[in-house]
Amino acid sequence: MSTLLEVRNLTKIYGEPGEHTLERTGPRAGTNICPDTEAIVACANVSFDLYPGEVLGIVGESGSGKSTVVKLLYFDMERTLGSAWLKPYLDGHSDILDASGQQKRYIRNYLMGMVYQNPRDGLNFRFTSGGNIAEKLIMAGHMHVGKIRERASFLLDRTEVPVRRMDDLPSSFSGGMQQRVQIAKAIANNPPLLFLDEVTTGLDVSVQARVLDLIRELQQELGIAMIVVSHDLSVIRMLTDRTLVMKHGRIVESGLTDQILQDPQHAYTQLLVSSLL
Amino acid sequence: MIENKKYSRRYNFAFIDESTKKEIRRKLLKAVAIPGYQVPYSSPEMPISRGWGTGGLHVTLAIIGREDVFKIIDQGSDASVNACNLREFVESMTGCKTTYDTREATIIQTRHRITEEVLEDHQIFVFQVPQPEPLRGVERYEYKTRLMHGEADYAKMWVSLYESFVQHGDIMLGAGYPVKVNGRYIMAPSPIPRWDVPNLNHARTLYLFGAGREKRLYAVPPHTTVEPLEFEDVLFKIEKFGLPCAKTGYRKAFLDELFLDDGSKEYVINDSNFMDKMELGMDVQQFVNPYLQKIVE
Amino acid sequence: MNIVEVQQLSKAFELHILGGKLIHALQEINFSISEGEVIGLTGKSGSGKSSLMKCVYRTYLPSSGAIRYASRSGVIDLASAPDHAVIALRRSEIRYCSQFLSVIPRVSALDVVCQFIGRSDDARAQASLLLERLGLPTELWDAYPVTFSGGEQQRINVARAIIARPRLLLIDEPTASLDASTKDTVIDLIRELRRGGTSVLCISHDTYTLNRLADRCLHLEGGRLVENIAYEQLVDSES
Numbered sequence: 001m002s003t004l005l006e007v008r009n010l011t012k013i014y015g016e017p018g019e020h021t022l023e024r025t026g027p028r029a030g031t032n033i034c035p036d037t038e039a040i041v042a043c044a045n046v047s048f049d050l051y052p053g054e055v056l057g058i059v060g061e062s063g064s065g066k067s068t069v070v071k072l073l074y075f076d077m078e079r080t081l082g083s084a085w086l087k088p089y090l091d092g093h094s095d096i097l098d099a100s101g102q103q104k105r106y107i108r109n110y111l112m113g114m115v116y117q118n119p120r121d122g123l124n125f126r127f128t129s130g131g132n133i134a135e136k137l138i139m140a141g142h143m144h145v146g147k148i149r150e151r152a153s154f155l156l157d158r159t160e161v162p163v164r165r166m167d168d169l170p171s172s173f174s175g176g177m178q179q180r181v182q183i184a185k186a187i188a189n190n191p192p193l194l195f196l197d198e199v200t201t202g203l204d205v206s207v208q209a210r211v212l213d214l215i216r217e218l219q220q221e222l223g224i225a226m227i228v229v230s231h232d233l234s235v236i237r238m239l240t241d242r243t244l245v246m247k248h249g250r251i252v253e254s255g256l257t258d259q260i261l262q263d264p265q266h267a268y269t270q271l272l273v274s275s276l277l
Numbered sequence: 278m279i280e281n282k283k284y285s286r287r288y289n290f291a292f293i294d295e296s297t298k299k300e301i302r303r304k305l306l307k308a309v310a311i312p313g314y315q316v317p318y319s320s321p322e323m324p325i326s327r328g329w330g331t332g333g334l335h336v337t338l339a340i341i342g343r344e345d346v347f348k349i350i351d352q353g354s355d356a357s358v359n360a361c362n363l364r365e366f367v368e369s370m371t372g373c374k375t376t377y378d379t380r381e382a383t384i385i386q387t388r389h390r391i392t393e394e395v396l397e398d399h400q401i402f403v404f405q406v407p408q409p410e411p412l413r414g415v416e417r418y419e420y421k422t423r424l425m426h427g428e429a430d431y432a433k434m435w436v437s438l439y440e441s442f443v444q445h446g447d448i449m450l451g452a453g454y455p456v457k458v459n460g461r462y463i464m465a466p467s468p469i470p471r472w473d474v475p476n477l478n479h480a481r482t483l484y485l486f487g488a489g490r491e492k493r494l495y496a497v498p499p500h501t502t503v504e505p506l507e508f509e510d511v512l513f514k515i516e517k518f519g520l521p522c523a524k525t526g527y528r529k530a531f532l533d534e535l536f537l538d539d540g541s542k543e544y545v546i547n548d549s550n551f552m553d554k555m556e557l558g559m560d561v562q563q564f565v566n567p568y569l570q571k572i573v574e
Numbered sequence: 575m576n577i578v579e580v581q582q583l584s585k586a587f588e589l590h591i592l593g594g595k596l597i598h599a600l601q602e603i604n605f606s607i608s609e610g611e612v613i614g615l616t617g618k619s620g621s622g623k624s625s626l627m628k629c630v631y632r633t634y635l636p637s638s639g640a641i642r643y644a645s646r647s648g649v650i651d652l653a654s655a656p657d658h659a660v661i662a663l664r665r666s667e668i669r670y671c672s673q674f675l676s677v678i679p680r681v682s683a684l685d686v687v688c689q690f691i692g693r694s695d696d697a698r699a700q701a702s703l704l705l706e707r708l709g710l711p712t713e714l715w716d717a718y719p720v721t722f723s724g725g726e727q728q729r730i731n732v733a734r735a736i737i738a739r740p741r742l743l744l745i746d747e748p749t750a751s752l753d754a755s756t757k758d759t760v761i762d763l764i765r766e767l768r769r770g771g772t773s774v775l776c777i778s779h780d781t782y783t784l785n786r787l788a789d790r791c792l793h794l795e796g797g798r799l800v801e802n803i804a805y806e807q808l809v810d811s812e813s
Contacts, residue, residue, distance in 0.1 A: 213680060
């Protein structure tokens with residue numbers, strides 16, 4: 001298995017699905033809600049491969065299911081259907097969505113990193129910024145305070161957070177800096193896979209540019225594979241190699257990012273691209 | 278007339294009814310089977326308020342028998358008001374012999390201290406516990422702490438120790454230092470001073486913990502590994518007094534700071550029975566642990 | 575040896591916004607590029623030059639036909655290759671330099687040049703050498719290119735494309751907004767690349783550049799390749 005991550009038929013349905021729920025929802029039906037049972041299909045039949053060191057974007061509007069895909073893969077939610085195989089976990093032979101609670105924690109600590117849109121989801125605001133990074137390191141078994149502090153200050157420096165603020169609480173940081181602490185925490189254990197969920201949404205434009213540039217640099221340096229979720233096509237253009245376009249919970253198009261932006265095939269993608277400001 | 282003694286007593290032996298005793302004993306067995314794991318229990322109503330030792334009392338009354346010799350200490354002292362009250366209660370409910378002598382007792386109930394004198398395998402040591410959940414300080418929600426224990430996900434606890442070190446230069450927990458029992462559960466050993474924590478490790482006696490208000494029981498069986506939480510480079514330390522006891526000149530015991538009438542300070546041994554024995558020049562067997570051994574006489 | 579073989583390449587855009595109307599950009603294009611060759615691509619605007627180049631780079635999905643590329647690990651049809659294979663090639667062997675610089679916000683000119691090779695001290699040293707040769711004033715190296723003139727931006731663009739010595743270079747109007755001396759520098763740089771084994775497909779309407787660079791010229795008209803013509807004829811037709 002030369003892929004890093006293989007996802008097949010990932011589906012999340014809220015409520016009771018009926019026989020025709022999947023047929024009667026989706027981009028052609030123009031809705032996420034099943035007209036028979038009122039079940040909500042957040043995402044369905046999502047399948048894709050991710051290769052090591054690749055950056056995959058997932059773009060879509062609200063209700064497209066893009067955040068759902070990432071939340072399912074990061075175990076923030078339980079799937080309804082589907083499987084995912086991660087190469088570094090049992091050589092890709094075991095569905096990570098079937099793993100036990102402890103195994104999932106192992107995967108989250110050692111093999112994945114996650115940066116949320118809201119820093120409060122990814123950071124513990126009662127711990128210092130260094131403490132947040134220490135949490136990730138301790139969960140991976142590092143028990144030496146001196147070494148933990150060294151690594152934490154290295155990571156903060158790398159993400160351009162002043163190291164002298166290592167022992168400050170994140171509530172005293174600006175939004176952009178909080179995001180950078182989140183990034184430092186996410187890459188603390190050098191995971192092969194990083195999820196970025198709308199990481200620059202809500203940040204000031206100037207801050208956004210710095211954070212995006214940081215992410216690119218880190219990606220090149222560390223060779224981490226990333227899944228970048230955004231509703232903003234310019235962020236996708238900045239960061240990703242390939243993109244999935246989602247609508248009403250289904251993938252409508254997938255391809256190289258520049259191809260999606262310059263030669264969109266699907267009607268919805270053409271609409272999306274022509275709506276770029 | 279021949280008195281029927283059986284029905285002349287107003288209370289059941291040891292106050293608690295037999296069915297409840299059975300329930301508490303079953304929970305204690307479960308606690309002993311899973312060292313360090315907090316077992317929920319019924320925590321029946323007692324004639325004492327919550328927060329005054331009901332948990333310890335529940336355990337004592339559930340396991341005490343007619344032949345038992347009962348001792349109770351409060352912060353090391355047999356003679357404190359609360360210790361006396363509880364002793365009289367147990368005595369009147371069971372008719373058991375009570376004692377101040379650690380060696381003589383078979384069941385010892387304690388509030389926030391372990392005795393200096395070593396405990397043997399025929400004795401049972403019962404702790405009164407205010408807050409059984411060691412993670413409460415870092416996680417408010419009960420369902421989350423249960424999940425954390427279930428999955429051995431103690432990162433938050435460790436980070437709080439790290440934070441304490443970073444902010445204050447040392448882990449600032451004086452009493453109730455969290456410990457890892459049998460390599461699995463993190464346990465709150467009730468607010469005993471650091472001095473006593475090493476005496477939990479591989480002890481010959483059975484330790485039982487009762488938290489009445491929080492309705493939890495837990496246990497450390499004999500010969501169980503109990504390790505204080507420490508980092509590779511920030512290690513656990515016990516209190517350093519630097520002074521001997523003012524009355525006996527002894528250095529290797531936990532000392533109390535007393536203020537005398539003239540305003541001066543005096544340091545004396547906290548464990549009152551141990552102090553009495555030392556003053557009388559008796560030969561007393563103390564707990565042995567590596568931290569204690571490091572203290573120079 | 576042919577590094578690129580384009581066979582019966584056609585490209586049509588289906589505009590769903592116009593109800594699925596087809597716009598034909600390229601029709602049955604056939605040509606090849608030998609290793610170390612510089613091919614010029616000429617034609618009026620709208621004739622399909624950029625489309626052809628974008629098809630080779632896979633920015634456009636060919637509607638039919640094949641683009642056989644002889645990569646280091648074997649021949650691969652770019653038109654039908656899976657995305658990850660194309661990404662790998664773009665990272666290591668094929669570079670595309672568009673007509674205009676795609677600005678990365680808040681990244682200095684020097685770092686833009688280093689975009690694909692990392693920002694190590696080594697890389698930045700190389701970038702500085704290139705920018706110096708291209709005559710970009712030193713004080714601009716740490717500035718943000720967004721406010722630069724077209725010519726300055728183009729220099730950065732070219733530098734970025736050639737710094738990694740790609741195996742196949744696709745370059746669109748490299749000398750368009752440059753003055754005479756910088757033009758010569760760019761032409762020299764591309765020649766150096768070619769001497770190092772790089773093959774080049776170069777769109778240009780500038781006969782000066784084509785004369786000095788191109789081994790052959792391909793001329794597009796209405797999306798079709800007119801027979802390979804020599805530059806002399808081209809000069810005639812342009813004048």
